[in-house]
Amino acid sequence: MIETERLILRPFTADDAADLYEYLKEPGAHCFTEMKLASPQDAEEEIKRRMNDELYFAIVPKDVNRAVGEIFVHSEPNERKDMPDDTFFPCWMLNLKYSGRGYAYEAASAVFDYLFRNRGARRIYAYADEDNLRSRHLCEKLGMRQEGIFLEYVSFVSNPDGTPHYENTYQFALLRSEWEKMHS
Numbered sequence: 246m247i248e249t250e251r252l253i254l255r256p257f258t259a260d261d262a263a264d265l266y267e268y269l270k271e272p273g274a275h276c277f278t279e280m281k282l283a284s285p286q287d288a289e290e291e292i293k294r295r296m297n298d299e300l301y302f303a304i305v306p307k308d309v310n311r312a313v314g315e316i317f318v319h320s321e322p323n324e325r326k327d328m329p330d331d332t333f334f335p336c337w338m339l340n341l342k343y344s345g346r347g348y349a350y351e352a353a354s355a356v357f358d359y360l361f362r363n364r365g366a367r368r369i370y371a372y373a374d375e376d377n378l379r380s381r382h383l384c385e386k387l388g389m390r391q392e393g394i395f396l397e398y399v400s401f402v403s404n405p406d407g408t409p410h411y412e413n414t415y416q417f418a419l420l421r422s423e424w425e426k427m428h429s
């Protein structure tokens with residue numbers, strides 16, 4: 246569990262299923278389309294997957310005391326088997342009723358700090374679609390460098406005529422040395 250000024254970042258529990266359903270019945274970004282939940286019963290199944298992954302954090306503001314979103318982190322296997330995994334890839338998602346309050350930044354900063362200090366992170370990178378201005382802005386606020394733009398990189402949804410809609414995807418990254426410099 247991680248505590249910040251306004252938030253508790255904690256593992257999911259079975260009691261969070263209704264809150265999960267509320268933000269996954271209509272995911273707020275194309276890249277989460279596959280996570281869309283059809284029913285509250287599906288949320289009860291989906292929550293079990295989150296409960297079994299220690300890098301899935303429910304974002305719980307202390308004053309509302311419910312899961313208003315999540316930040317989850319993938320650990321990337323090191324190419325060198327003789328070295329620890331030190332590259333992490335976070336994704337964030339809020340119930341959009343709760344966006345615009347600084348919760349995503351507060352949660353992501355705390356998780357970055359945890360990864361760099363406690364999990365041996367050397368590099369954290371993130372993707373954001375070109376039209377996802379909020380997520381791109383969040384990456385920039387966190388001090389991440391834009392490393393590139395991949396044109397027509399991936400498709401999550403179809404256009405109205407049935408053809409795949411390809412996203413231009415921005416990649417951002419941050420090294421532990423950069424984070425330490427920013428926070429020294």
Ligand SMILES: CC(C)(COP(=O)(O)OP(=O)(O)OC[C@H]1O[C@@H](n2cnc3c(N)ncnc32)[C@H](O)[C@@H]1OP(=O)(O)O)[C@@H](O)C(=O)NCCC(=O)NCCS
Pocket residue numbers: 272273274276336337338339340341343344345346347348349350351372373374377379380382383386
């Ligand atoms: C991406 C996403 C997590 C960003 O959430 P967000 O709430 O916009 O992000 P932030 O935490 O940065 O907060 C935004 C604003 O809240 C404002 N805010 C309001 N009250 C605040 C407070 N008390 N403290 C701090 N900030 C506050 C901030 O000023 C900030 O705006 P600014 O950065 O222009 O100053 C959210 O839009 C989302 O879930 N989108 C759908 C899923 C998604 O796209 N995921 C990413 C896929 S790549």
